[in-house]
Amino acid sequence: MTITEKILAKHANTSHVNPGENIWIDVDVLMTHDVCGPPTIGIFKKQFGENAKVWDSQKIVIIPDHYIFTKDKHAHRNVQILREFVQEQGLPYFYNPGTEQYKGVCHVALAEEGFNLPGSVLFGTDSHTCTAGAFGMFGTGIGNTDAAFVMGTGKLWIKVPETMKFIIEGELPPYLMAKDIILKIINDIGVDGATYKAMEFDGEGIFSLNMEERMTLCNMVIEAGGKNGIIQADEKTIKYVKARTDREFEIYQNDSDATFESIHIFQAHKIEPMVAKPYLPSNGVPAKTLKDIQLDQCYIGSCTGGKITDFIAAARILNNQQVKVKTIVVPATREVDAKFDSETIHGKTLRKIFTDAGVELGPPSCAACLGGPPDTFGRLNSDEICISTTNRNFHGRMGSKKSQTYLASPYTVAASAITGNITDPREYLEK
Amino acid sequence: MNNMISGKAYVLGNDVDTDQIIPAEHLVYNMDEPEERRLYGMYALSGVPPQKSGLPKGNIPFVPKNSDKSIYKIIIAGKNFGCGSSREHAPAALSIAGVQAVVALSYARIFYRNTVDGGFLIPFESKDSLFNKIRTGDEITIRQDMYILKNITTEKSYNLKSLGEVAGIVETGGLFLYAKRKNLISK
Numbered sequence: 001m002t003i004t005e006k007i008l009a010k011h012a013n014t015s016h017v018n019p020g021e022n023i024w025i026d027v028d029v030l031m032t033h034d035v036c037g038p039p040t041i042g043i044f045k046k047q048f049g050e051n052a053k054v055w056d057s058q059k060i061v062i063i064p065d066h067y068i069f070t071k072d073k074h075a076h077r078n079v080q081i082l083r084e085f086v087q088e089q090g091l092p093y094f095y096n097p098g099t100e101q102y103k104g105v106c107h108v109a110l111a112e113e114g115f116n117l118p119g120s121v122l123f124g125t126d127s128h129t130c131t132a133g134a135f136g137m138f139g140t141g142i143g144n145t146d147a148a149f150v151m152g153t154g155k156l157w158i159k160v161p162e163t164m165k166f167i168i169e170g171e172l173p174p175y176l177m178a179k180d181i182i183l184k185i186i187n188d189i190g191v192d193g194a195t196y197k198a199m200e201f202d203g204e205g206i207f208s209l210n211m212e213e214r215m216t217l218c219n220m221v222i223e224a225g226g227k228n229g230i231i232q233a234d235e236k237t238i239k240y241v242k243a244r245t246d247r248e249f250e251i252y253q254n255d256s257d258a259t260f261e262s263i264h265i266f267q268a269h270k271i272e273p274m275v276a277k278p279y280l281p282s283n284g285v286p287a288k289t290l291k292d293i294q295l296d297q298c299y300i301g302s303c304t305g306g307k308i309t310d311f312i313a314a315a316r317i318l319n320n321q322q323v324k325v326k327t328i329v330v331p332a333t334r335e336v337d338a339k340f341d342s343e344t345i346h347g348k349t350l351r352k353i354f355t356d357a358g359v360e361l362g363p364p365s366c367a368a369c370l371g372g373p374p375d376t377f378g379r380l381n382s383d384e385i386c387i388s389t390t391n392r393n394f395h396g397r398m399g400s401k402k403s404q405t406y407l408a409s410p411y412t413v414a415a416s417a418i419t420g421n422i423t424d425p426r427e428y429l430e431k
Numbered sequence: 432m433n434n435m436i437s438g439k440a441y442v443l444g445n446d447v448d449t450d451q452i453i454p455a456e457h458l459v460y461n462m463d464e465p466e467e468r469r470l471y472g473m474y475a476l477s478g479v480p481p482q483k484s485g486l487p488k489g490n491i492p493f494v495p496k497n498s499d500k501s502i503y504k505i506i507i508a509g510k511n512f513g514c515g516s517s518r519e520h521a522p523a524a525l526s527i528a529g530v531q532a533v534v535a536l537s538y539a540r541i542f543y544r545n546t547v548d549g550g551f552l553i554p555f556e557s558k559d560s561l562f563n564k565i566r567t568g569d570e571i572t573i574r575q576d577m578y579i580l581k582n583i584t585t586e587k588s589y590n591l592k593s594l595g596e597v598a599g600i601v602e603t604g605g606l607f608l609y610a611k612r613k614n615l616i617s618k
Contacts, residue, residue, distance in 0.1 A: 022596055024615075035458050039519065042463045047607045067459060074459035074467070127517040127541055143519035143545035145606055153616060157606075159596075191446055192511040196540055225514065225539055280446060370455040370516075392515060394448045396478050397455075 034064035036125035043148035055154035063106035072373040104333035104364030114245025118233035134214035136233030162261035168205030178216035179409035183274035187284035195225030212309040223281040290422035296384035298417040301330030302369040305389020317414035324420035328378040438504025445509035451478040472499030472527035485567035513542025526551035550605025
């Protein structure tokens with residue numbers, strides 16, 4: 001069996017599962033947020049009763065992150081629904097906006113808070129729950145009905161996915177980031193190239209990445225239709241997890257006779273900085289071919305591109321430079337935001353580098369990655385052209401239907417901020 | 432399950448994502464409040480670019496202005512329908528607008544699952560791409576037991592794929608009803 005199959009077999013209390021088989025599995029963690037939490041709670045109460053209790057209060061994690069810094073009345077009402085439910089059910093893991101507990105973007109917060117454990121099963125009411133696969137665990141997105149079912153029973157039916165393997169051979173060149181690799185892979189297999197499948201990442205290039213970069217890779221498997229991303233846990237995984245939690249975990253490896261649906265091999269040195277053109281993440285081309293695209297905005301943030309690794313990369317390029325177009329920085333979480341003051345490049349903090357460069361900094365949340373209410377920080381409200389470290393470039397994804405989003409790595413977005421046109425970051429990194 | 436679904440077709444292309452089906456700014460409405468719930472119908476498919484709204488001509492609104500009900504009961508689409516977000520608000524919005532079935536060449540996984548488990552509408556898969564064979568406004572009937580779609584306007588019939596393993600959940604009307612019937616949870 002593959003890693004994914006082994007995790008699912010263990011959680012189905014069986015010794016063996018086959019791809020394509022429908023099984024019921026036990027859930028380790030259910031995560032929800034302010035957009036899908038309230039409707040999930042609504043279905044839970046309707047189906048299990050007004051006075052029903054959740055199956056296990058220790059296994060439900062509620063991380064409001066989408067619509068936090070807005071005047072929208074409905075958005076505030078929705079967070080209030082979460083607060084009341086948490087109170088009523090006595091849920092210990094709630095990261096309440098407006099308090100010291102507030103975290104920011106759920107997928108990054110789950111990792112920081114030690115919920116991502118090798119070998120475990122996580123369901124979340126957000127399609128980017130697949131991010132957690134970076135920890136050698138099974139994580140996938142579900143809707144509100146499924147989440148309400150898990151909330152009441154701790155179980156869910158699932159079809160065992162076949163596993164596609166992606167091997168990145170060789171050392172990564174210094175200009176290449178996980179974002180470039182995943183945009184290249186999605187460009188190769190298409191936006192539905194991995195539908196129903198697990199995407200496993202392997203090879204020297206993958207294991208040289210830190211945990212945050214591995215999260216970027218797994219984060220975007222949903223953009224190829226994938227059910228989950230997965231990277232075998234190694235020493236880096238163990239170190240990250242042990243620094244954050246005492247919870248126990250189990251590491252799984254592929255059996256020597258594991259069957260893969262397909263194997264895709266890439267040479268790291270042949271992958272170039274990639275940019276996905278509107279309106280699909282599969283529209284990737286080398287950044288150097290888009291020099292003529294003039295930008296109105298650059299955006300660095302989200303679960304995909306708002307971790308401290310992403311901002312260190314951006315700061316390396318923006319140090320002692322001035323941005324030419326409006327440039328927005330939104331840290332994923334408060335922990336990332338705090339590191340803006342502790343991480344330095346040539347003795348300068350990230351916050352000073354960004355401020356000196358003329359960048360606008362916002363508070364941690366999903367912010368403009370998915371548009372959101374009209375007063376959302378960094379939202380594209382007209383026909384702006386934006387390059388962004390986020391995950392989707394669909395029509396109107398970052399706000400107005402007239403806007404256009406190009407997806408790229410933090411290096412490429414930062415280099416483009418300096419010139420005002422889409423720019424291959426090698427022009428700045430090699431100086 | 433009612434054996435026949437009949438109504439006008441609304442035709443869309445490939446890769447219709449959930450941001451097109453219901454843009455994120457509308458996800459704040461409460462499904463359990465009737466006045467807010469109807470807004471999902473009003474904004475269903477409001478993110479589809481005008482030129483791709485109601486193929487082949489385009490520029491056909493799915494829902495009339497200030498209404499929350501569509502005159503189209505069946506959506507015809509190409510591959511990878513519902514890609515992107517896990518928002519269950521997407522199949523819910525289509526259902527609230529009055530859609531009873533989608534017929535697509537293929538679906539994104541989470542949208543398909545939400546549609547089935549939430550019991551919002553029936554997600555049929557066509558054997559061949561139909562979005563270039565059916566026009567918005569054509570009168571359609573779907574014989575569910577036979578998996579046949581008939582275009583009354585053109586008098587042509589097309590085979591649909593069997594619902595396969597999820598047929599049981601679709602027939603009972605969603606995951607909770609299915610689980611109760613199977614005694615997986617108490618009634």
